[in-house]
Amino acid sequence: MATLRFKAVETAQNRPTVLVELPAEKVSDFFGINVFHDATVRKYISAESYKKLATAIEQGQKIDMELADAVASAMKTWAMAKGVTHYTHWFQPLTGSTAEKHDAFFDIDKGFSVLEKFKGSALVQQEPDASSFPSGGIRATFEARGYTAWDPSSPAFIMEIEGSKTLCIPTIFVSYTGESLDYKTPLLKSVAFVDKAATAVCELFDKDVKRVTATLGPEQEYFLIDKAMYYARPDLVMAGKTVFGHAPAKGQQLEDHYFGSIPSRVRAFMVDFEIEAQKLGIPVRTRHNEVAPAQFECAPTFEDVNLAVDHNILLMDVMEKVAERHNFKVLFHEKPFAGINGSGKHNNWSLGTDTGKNLLSPSSKPKENLQFLTFFVNVVKAVHDYADVLRATIASAGNDYRLGANEAPPAILSIFAGREMMNVLEELEKNATVKLEKGDNLYMKMGINKIPNIILDNTDRNRTSPFAFTGNKFEFRAVGSTANCAAPMTVLNTIVAQQLAQFKKDFDKAYAKSSKKDEDKNNTDKKELVILNILREYIKASKNILFEGDNYSDEWVKEAEKRGLPNVKSSPLALDALVTPKAEHLFVDNDIMNQRELEARHEIQLETYIKKVQIESRIMGDIALNQVIPAAVTYQNKLLLNLQGLAEAGLKDIVPSFKTILDAVKNISEHISKIQKNVHEMIEARKEANNLGNAREIALAYDTKIKAYFEPIRYSVDKLELIVEDEIWPLAKYREMLAVR
Numbered sequence: 001m002a003t004l005r006f007k008a009v010e011t012a013q014n015r016p017t018v019l020v021e022l023p024a025e026k027v028s029d030f031f032g033i034n035v036f037h038d039a040t041v042r043k044y045i046s047a048e049s050y051k052k053l054a055t056a057i058e059q060g061q062k063i064d065m066e067l068a069d070a071v072a073s074a075m076k077t078w079a080m081a082k083g084v085t086h087y088t089h090w091f092q093p094l095t096g097s098t099a100e101k102h103d104a105f106f107d108i109d110k111g112f113s114v115l116e117k118f119k120g121s122a123l124v125q126q127e128p129d130a131s132s133f134p135s136g137g138i139r140a141t142f143e144a145r146g147y148t149a150w151d152p153s154s155p156a157f158i159m160e161i162e163g164s165k166t167l168c169i170p171t172i173f174v175s176y177t178g179e180s181l182d183y184k185t186p187l188l189k190s191v192a193f194v195d196k197a198a199t200a201v202c203e204l205f206d207k208d209v210k211r212v213t214a215t216l217g218p219e220q221e222y223f224l225i226d227k228a229m230y231y232a233r234p235d236l237v238m239a240g241k242t243v244f245g246h247a248p249a250k251g252q253q254l255e256d257h258y259f260g261s262i263p264s265r266v267r268a269f270m271v272d273f274e275i276e277a278q279k280l281g282i283p284v285r286t287r288h289n290e291v292a293p294a295q296f297e298c299a300p301t302f303e304d305v306n307l308a309v310d311h312n313i314l315l316m317d318v319m320e321k322v323a324e325r326h327n328f329k330v331l332f333h334e335k336p337f338a339g340i341n342g343s344g345k346h347n348n349w350s351l352g353t354d355t356g357k358n359l360l361s362p363s364s365k366p367k368e369n370l371q372f373l374t375f376f377v378n379v380v381k382a383v384h385d386y387a388d389v390l391r392a393t394i395a396s397a398g399n400d401y402r403l404g405a406n407e408a409p410p411a412i413l414s415i416f417a418g419r420e421m422m423n424v425l426e427e428l429e430k431n432a433t434v435k436l437e438k439g440d441n442l443y444m445k446m447g448i449n450k451i452p453n454i455i456l457d458n459t460d461r462n463r464t465s466p467f468a469f470t471g472n473k474f475e476f477r478a479v480g481s482t483a484n485c486a487a488p489m490t491v492l493n494t495i496v497a498q499q500l501a502q503f504k505k506d507f508d509k510a511y512a513k514s515s516k517k518d519e520d521k522n523n524t525d526k527k528e529l530v531i532l533n534i535l536r537e538y539i540k541a542s543k544n545i546l547f548e549g550d551n552y553s554d555e556w557v558k559e560a561e562k563r564g565l566p567n568v569k570s571s572p573l574a575l576d577a578l579v580t581p582k583a584e585h586l587f588v589d590n591d592i593m594n595q596r597e598l599e600a601r602h603e604i605q606l607e608t609y610i611k612k613v614q615i616e617s618r619i620m621g622d623i624a625l626n627q628v629i630p631a632a633v634t635y636q637n638k639l640l641l642n643l644q645g646l647a648e649a650g651l652k653d654i655v656p657s658f659k660t661i662l663d664a665v666k667n668i669s670e671h672i673s674k675i676q677k678n679v680h681e682m683i684e685a686r687k688e689a690n691n692l693g694n695a696r697e698i699a700l701a702y703d704t705k706i707k708a709y710f711e712p713i714r715y716s717v718d719k720l721e722l723i724v725e726d727e728i729w730p731l732a733k734y735r736e737m738l739a740v741r
Helices: 003-012 040-046 048-059 063-082 118-122 186-201 227-230 233-237 266-281 305-325 366-385 387-392 397-402 419-430 448-453 486-517 524-545 554-563 571-579 583-588 595-648 659-692 695-722 732-741
Strands: 086-090 102-104 107-110 112-115 146-150 156-160 164-175 212-218 220-226 284-289 295-300 330-331 347-353 467-469 475-476
Touching: 003 227, 003 366, 003 486, 003 571, 040 048, 040 063, 040 524, 048 063, 063 086, 063 118, 063 164, 102 571, 107 732, 112 571, 118 146, 156 554, 164 397, 186 212, 186 305, 186 347, 186 448, 186 486, 212 220, 212 295, 212 305, 212 486, 220 227, 220 732, 227 233, 227 330, 233 595, 266 284, 266 305, 284 305, 284 366, 284 554, 366 387, 366 419, 387 486, 387 571, 397 419, 397 475, 397 571, 397 595, 419 524, 486 524, 571 583, 571 595, 571 695, 583 595, 595 659, 659 695
Parallel strands: 086 164
Antiparallel strands: 086 102, 107 112, 146 164, 156 164, 212 347, 220 295, 220 330, 284 295, 347 475, 467 475
16 A cells, blocks of 8 residues: 555656647637527527427426427437437436436337437436435335426536537436425425515515526535545545545645645646536636635536526536546545545525516615615524524535534524624614604614615625625525535525515514504505514514624634524434424425425435445544554564664663664554554444434434544544654555645
């Protein structure tokens, strides 16, 4: 292994930068060329068919088979003209990655003539094996049937890699009995729910609004290491993270990597994957070095949430494929290296109307800001009331290492509003009675006139806040870098929609009551008075979740406990929120997921957690026993020979280093003994955990018992790394993986 390590270092050091050529001078010349987008659709189908398709997508109507045949024929013609030979339904099962089964366009008729075929029936539906994907008990092993169904709201695209071209059709994935087995189905339902609820509220302010869309801009953090280094670390290959590794002398303490000059090989990789992404219509615009060495980030322009989710998971796939061309490996694990920052996926979320209004952006007009304030306060109330459910969406084995560390938001969900917004909310809350005056002074009595002063940059950012208002959107910073954004966005859409629906009910009830009392008042005045009084009550009920300070401080942990905010650090416990009566009412009553689907997701998440920790535990024991200890024994024997030689030469009491060498031998023996003992006990604990009754009990045992051995084993291994001769040490070291690019 030591030989492999040094070969990896040498190979990585001598890698040339891959030359990348832009396909055109301007991005606009090739952006979306591999996407069957709106403009392309118009070219390949009739005006009548296009109108039907556009109407069906906009209104969520069912597409009949005649229209499906027309679209399928157009897709095939377009794709084959670009050299495509196969097509696939591209979906997002509950594995955390994407899935695809490729079928050729060609078919053979009775006369053995080869024809290219692609009918509407093949476009609309396919049948992958549902029992081979996680189902949480929805599908038994012998119950194989499942269906993928075309999602027309997300355009088809051509995946082009190493000369192979495949037409990919975004779909949902459901079981034979109709339950969703993917991330997309609940997301689409939540999109429809938030549209309906938000549009109803918008009608109180603007009758022209007919549709509201949730938008998303997910930032993606990742690590990049040379491929040779990657394969010199079995833990990276098996677990996606390093289970051992002493901190290098220089990590991120000089703060010189963040926004620094991008290394040439890395820059070439970035340019290359951006080109491929832009061909696929993914609007990647930002690239930069992140805080930790070998860590980077990219970010797109905002899109409709459904498309943004598809694009993010597709982008990760593209990055991994392009990395191979540059002899890199992309690490998306939330904490691949100890002692330096991990990676997250900041989900920037907002709501936009079909009239072009961002509902979470303040305006220069006071009356328009009542609408902004309404949506802002309702989001705060939603996150306050369903913080535990939202926390469950970011629970994973990888994210547990990151949450609560100094580079990520803690497990306590709180909201950063900014100084100006806090002033507005506090002033509104303190008004026991709200007096309205006609004319320009309508809002002066409540301090609402302060809202127009809120511009994008007059409130500071709080990098420690898990859910922060950043001027015209909310940034959910706690999402893990490997996560499918669909899960947290489904919950965020749903809880906000639920809260907006409740607000509309509260308004209708209060307005009807006030109309009976104040028949002489202007209807507009009454409406605004009712809205402000409701918002004031919401602020009182949810203000405990608002926090402007340092979320990493011990003081905040104590304060959060006083406020009654949940602080769930463990994924198995956090996932309990998915199967509470509150969650059931939220999802079932609003037709997002039924009880069976919720229970299935809870079961799948627990099983995934168990498997991830189990893999980490196994590779830790494997490397410790089969690589680290043999290397340590080899070096120990070398030291013993030296001691023996000194003693035989009569130099035992003369050479000052004799005792130092003897102490090193003793230290090595102690660490070897501790490693052997802890690995053995960890294996036994694993066996006991595996024999427990249900997934939750097993997951809790892995969290509290098996993981308890990780740090003691790592401590001894990392100490041996400092003692054992560098020429003998088998594992690529942090200084090599993080510095050689």
